[in-house]
Amino acid sequence: MYGSIWCHNLNLSSRNLAIALVVCVTLVYFSYSFNACILASISRSLQESTLSNLLMLQVRNDSDTVATVATAASTAIDVVATNASANGVSTATNLSTTASTIDFSAGLASVDGAPKYQMLRQQGLRPSRHLPDTLIIGVKKSGTRALLEFIRLHPDVRAAGSEVHFFDRHYQRGLRWYRHHMPYTIEGQITMEKTPSYFVTKEVPQRVYHMNTATKLLIVVRDPVTRAISDYTQAASKKADMKRFEQLAFVNGSYSVVDTNWGPVKIGVYARFLEHWLLYFPLSQLLFISGERLIMDPAYEIGRVQDFLGLKRVVTEKHFYFNATKGFPCLFKSEARSTPHCLGKTKGRNHPHIDTNAIDRLREFYRPFNNKFYQLTGINFAWP
Template identity: 60%
Template sequence: MALSRRRRRRCRALVLGALLSLAGTYLCYSLLLFCCAPEPEPLASGEAAAAAAARAASPRTAARCLPAAAAARKKLLQKWRACPAAASSTATAGNGSSSPPSPPPPPASRSVGTKRLPHALIVGVKKGGTRAVLEFIRGHPAVRALGTEPHFFDRHYERGLEWYRRLMPRTLETQITMEKTPSYFVTREAPRRIFNMSRETKLIVVVRNPVTRAISDYTQTLSKKPDIPTFEGLSFRNRSLGLVDTSWSAIRIGLYALHLESWLQYFPLSQMHFVSGERLITDPAGEMGKIQDFLGIQRLISEKHFYFNKTKGFPCLKKATPGGTLPRCLGKSKGRTHVQIDPEVIEQLQDFYHPYNVKFYETVGQDFRWE
């Protein structure tokens, strides 16, 4: 009996000692955490204001609410959480440090509208003034035009209309899609291919005195290939006999009446508009007015939008700016000085082109006065 009481006392002592040991360990661990935990970092003025606003809005959670930027710097043991976004933004607006969040920006202009196949094409002619017409008409809000020459109907037709459509700029339902490739006019397959795309396509042809056009063509080629033969040498198969070499592209392009025959097999003259390259220089507003009428758009490009550049020798657009107007001319390659050609050669070529010019005038019902 006495042995049993002693055992019970011993067991109580062991249990009490174990409990005291555990209590001491927990107390030491708590003291260690309390002493070693880092102090909260001071808040910036904006963050302090946000925290104050959060405490006022929600007293129950205020002690553990910080702006996200400050909460991210807190240690895990402190168990701080980020304030709601609304509280932070309200506080920021309240202290005047920044304006309220602005609405998302509208979609970029390039994503507005739909890419469509062209309604109108500038099909020719090379060195006639096609680039000027394109740049002038692009100033109209009802027109969106491709800036480069895609050469779809003469070089890349096998790629398909879908490939061609994707090249086009985006347009609204009320806008006209256009592109320019001057070589179409002298490409035999181009009229049929364009007709197959849309028989309603409107065609713009910029023509110029074929002799002047040929000299301009040669001048451009000479600037890239200085070693080519002379203009006279390329123009004639036999100059003494007056035999003109129509196999040379610079000469062949000027046979407008012959090229036009291919187009009239597919398109009526009512869907074709012929621009005078000469009048485009002397009266750009007049020629652009006719083009706008042909396209069925309001005459917005007028005389007040042009000025004459004496250095280049042709008109330039005035581009509106917040501070006034700034001139906008074509590139450096435009308006280059032509090479000097023997007047006798020019006269021979004028005689050669004369019957073709007369036929062209009669066909289109317009006298361009190239003689």
């Protein structure tokens, strides 16, 4: 009897032992898996942290490289600028040469991953910023924006998108600041900038000359009476309570005396401003574009510009179409857009009605100045 009970207890103990063993193995397995996950997570976090630190260190190194090279470039430019001031005209050209050829794009290349620059570098080309070779210096409301957009269709022309106003407003910031506002170019491309107020600002010709005596200058002109009305129209669109054109263009409301101090009238005396530019630049470095013909036959004027800049005639009549509603040429495509479009709602804006007597008086006023301008340029624009 006791033997039977003992055997029964023995079997029960063995079963319990087996169950306990299975439970222990299960617990050990789950514990191991849980700890393994924690360790893997910690390891992954440490690796990511290390990689992040390495990347940050590399970026800092790249930034330091750019800053170092940029500082060296700025120092070199300042040295040449000092020499130019000390030595005068003989050193002025070197200022542009040094400022244009010092290249700190090597530092930029390490942090600029833009596909187009990677592709250029693969081809052995290194994009960099340069001081402009060509300036569109004026004249305001004569078609300077149209000229810029049209010539930018050429693949060898790169231009600053907005008016930089370096030579008239920001000259004290220096050439390094100016160059920073220029687009990246590769060898063989022309750098261009447009600011119409350069033409009428007294200090600008000398400042441009000191930057580069070989700068090519583009000047768009149109009938000064029409230009003055366009100038007024733009200003009036921004100021609801502006006086009538006739009140501003003449002294005391009488058509007998033209107010030559009023900006829209003053700018149209082209000969006076041109004479100042000719003190520093020969006529061969200036190209005059007819604002009227730029509207009626843009391909013709852009062809002249391409010849003047030594470019192959790539931009032709196939790039333009005429918008009869706006009375202005538009583009089938441009540097920024691949679809047909016009330059903007301000182009081809309707002018207000101006008293014909006021227009006749202004034409009489401008006639001797126009004739002087024709003599200086060797071009008869045939304005009324």
